[in-house]
Amino acid sequence: MNKYVKWTLIGLLVLGALWAASFFIKSNSQSITEYETFKPFISSIEMKTVATGKVIPEDEIEIKPQISGIIDKIYLEEGATVKAGELIATIKVVPNEQALYQARGRVNNAKVALSNAELDYNRNKTLFDKGVVSAQDFQNIQLTFNQAKLEVENAQNDYQIILRGSAGGSSSANTYIRATVNGTILEIPVEEGDQVIQSNNFNDGTTIASIADLGKMIFEGQVDEGEVGKLAVGMPLTITLGAVEDKELSAKLKFIAPKGVEEAGAVKFKIEGDVDVNDDFLIRAGYSANASLTLEKKDSIMVIPEALLQFDRDTNKPYVEVATGEQQFERRDIEIGISDGINVEIVSGLEEDDDIKQWNKTEPIKIGDEEEGDGENAE
Template sequence: MKKKLFPILAVLLIISSCGKKEQQAPPQGPVPFPVQTITTNDATVYQEYTANIEGQQNVEIRPKVNGFIQKIYVDEGQVVKKGQILFKLETQALNQDAAAAKAMVQAAQVEVDRLKPLVDRKIISTVQLETAKAKLAQAKSAYGSIAANIGYGTIYSPASGTIGSLPFKEGSLVSAANQEPLTTVSDTRIVRAYFSMNEKQLLLFNKTFKGANAAEKLKSVPEVSLLLVDGSEYDQKGKITTINGLVNAATGTTDFRAEFQNPQGILRSGSSGIVRLPIIQTNVILVPQNAVFEVQGKQIIYVVEKGNKVKSRIIETNGTSDLNFIVTSGLSEGEVVVVEGASKLKDDMEIVPQQAKSNISEKSAAAAIDSVKTNSTPAKK
């Protein structure tokens, strides 16, 4: 019985071994890989700058006279109009000073009235009358000054906007010497985003946008966008309106200001964001970022050569546009590159090229061309 079983087991082991060899056999022949033919295109590169946002008008409200806050008519975050009453300071002591000054005016006027007929009848000299008139003018001036200070006790808003914090409460003693203002009125219908460029960025800016001076360069600068702190893009485009004429020697930077409309009140003074400046680069080579990999800090891509064999090549890039790298050297128009699966390739490996869909957005390219046309249109005289 045992002698009959041995041949059967041997046959089964041979069949099983052959089946495993057939399953483990590696595929034969070239493998298909997606490729893309290199062309030149227009690309939009975004330069990003951290910005501080302020209202177009931030007015600090400060008292002109000393006194206790008698009444606060507004609250934090309230929208006010120009000329609206904000604070009322207690002016009882000034009222008493005003009454005394008024009495001095009346006394001086009586003296002038007494001396005038005596001068007319030449009983006394005009010197005494002129002296009395001078004292009357002095008394009126003192009274006017005190009356004005009483008026300063009622504080009105010098501009329309939103009320900031209210550090002082009713009953607090305030004066013009206080370091902290009573509040701040911020007009945020238009907000200003302040950012800066270092000397290298400023040099690129000056080379990119033509003009003999800052005003001419600003005319050719396209609209900028604003990224909010949550990463979303603000729905209103802005415009760079001013450039500081000097480079800060301490920081090596130059200040810029962009303005954005704020009809919905989304932006608040004191917040932050990122200004994105689009720069159009024409006739540049773009390759998908997925096609490029790094080895020891160098960017490498596989190029399809004769016989559909691939060869690795070092390239240099200058930023990104959408999902593509902008290639400055290492590739030429008309060459074919592998756009996916580079990790599976080796030099001189033969592949089956399959043309892949380009990552270059037609909409983005059209927008770039339109922007170039718009900014190159001469201004109407």
Template sequence: MKKYVKIFLLVLFIGLLIGTFVFLWKKSRPEAIVYEIIKPRIETIEKKTVATGNVEPRDEVLIKPQISGIVSEVYKEAGERVKAGDVIALVKVIPEMGTLNSAESRVNVARISQEQTQRDYNRAKQLFDSGVVSKEEYEKALVENRKAEEELQNAQDNLEIVRDGIAKRSAQYSNTQIRSTIDGMILDVPIKVGNSVIQSNNFNDGTTIATIADMNDMIFKGKIDETEVGMLKEGMPITLIIGALKEARFDARLEYISPKGTEENGAVLFEIKAAATIPDTVFVRAGYSANAEIILERKEEVLSIPESAVEFSGDSTFVQVLQDSLSRPQKFKRSPVTLGLSDGIKIEVKSGLKSSESIRGNKIIEK
């Protein structure tokens, strides 16, 4: 029995010894390095930049009252489409007591004067019909009576304007009715019934009754870094990407580049504007955030390789060209190349590499 135990222990010891040697031998073996093999491709390379900004109507019109008072009616709300001349709100005039008293007094004086000239006219007409006075005297009384009637009418109109903000004779021109000045969509109505409003004049900007814009003429407003603004030109095509519309893409054309930059967070940015082409079937709300992809440079049908496969040494660039696809380990030859346009992922090869050749890519470790 002891003999079998000794044999077992001896075999176990020998097995452990052999296993240890095998493990150490494998551990000491050099790793076999294999590289990814890349074939150059004929592709189109585009160098792009992205500007962030918003899509807005080209023009927004602020509707302001031409008279001060209290908002008594609001007929429209945000989102409604209006035409030029449509009434948006009605303003009730709160008269100043001194001005109102003067207007009432003017009406009373004008009425007294008109009543007197009316009596003079009636008397002159009777005398003229009887042949007592000349036609000249009669016509003079007639003119004076008409003047008095017109003065009374003017005084009454003035009283109505002071008291109500509108005269009956010119109701269609009333400035108490706040009307739209353009065709478009109402973006905002910041006032409510009961709010006080101030008229727009040379000394006051006035209270905004509504904001109206033509939603069929939209533009992109964004900013771009000073390092890229020099590559832009008016008329360049742009692709707008609106995240709120599930990354919808629309064509646009650059039409404005600011001549002056502004510093933001240590960087100098320049404002750009682009006219957007949006289909009638798509509704884009004012203020949507958008990214503008601008193609700065484009090369079509050029030989390209991944930029990660390029080696840099000073001002020179190289690639490792595969010599024999069947040999193990792989054999490569360092070859200088002339590079062109890059989009950050792939790069153009102008010379030094043929489309039929293969190059070394990323390293793959095999044990």
């Protein structure tokens, strides 16, 4: 039994030694990773930022009534082109009973006063014709009579305005809602039968229509506080619309807000730019848009792919590894300039003929029987 155990242990030791030798040979036979290298090259870099926002009319006018009432009829639709003075809608007046009663009472009082003034005028005219009343006294009586007639007329006009919204058939009556500017009707938020409130010192009034000139549009957006200091009025903008593909509009920055607004923990500043409207297609008010701004641009400078950079853990300064021989590299501290997120400017520390190590090389990804490599040289 002891002999059997002895040979079993020897067999296990032999198998273990063979397995260890096999593992050692296999692990040492793996291929050494070969790092690709890239050379600096001459190119141009634009440092850009993108502001999100929308395209809106430069001026949007809200048409409000000068009298309260009910919408009697709407003559135009949203999207219609109008000229200043064109009729949009009419209002049917619902008079206030107390004001109507007071106006009617004023008319009656004025008529009574007129009747009395007329009697006095007729009596004194007869006496004046006989030479009994002086000319000056008769002129005063005639003036009172004329004033009484005007008071009746004014009271009747006030009564008609309260009752119908206008005195007679005037084309400029408060019941007629007309366009005040040339443009396009963007919105008519009321319908026939809706009650509207007049515009006064205490109330903005009900908006019956909003009108804007779609030929004068602006971009309104926001930029982060870290980039607003690099902007200047007059900078060119490139506008892309979310609703219109493959179309770009030119614009010029005209306003930068002096005060930021905090949103989700970040401070944003409002900007505006005049948009050059293209007649080839219609720009609708409220289109979402992105504005691309070039913050800085340099031409014919030495650059490398930003992915080649490494940063010192202690100083956080950039460096690269430059080839000194076959798969041999040394650290080289460099000074960098602007970056567009893909390439970065090399201010100092490198020459054009230096070979820079791709330090973050990954193993090829196998797809079936094929391998996907790390890509081509960026040069």
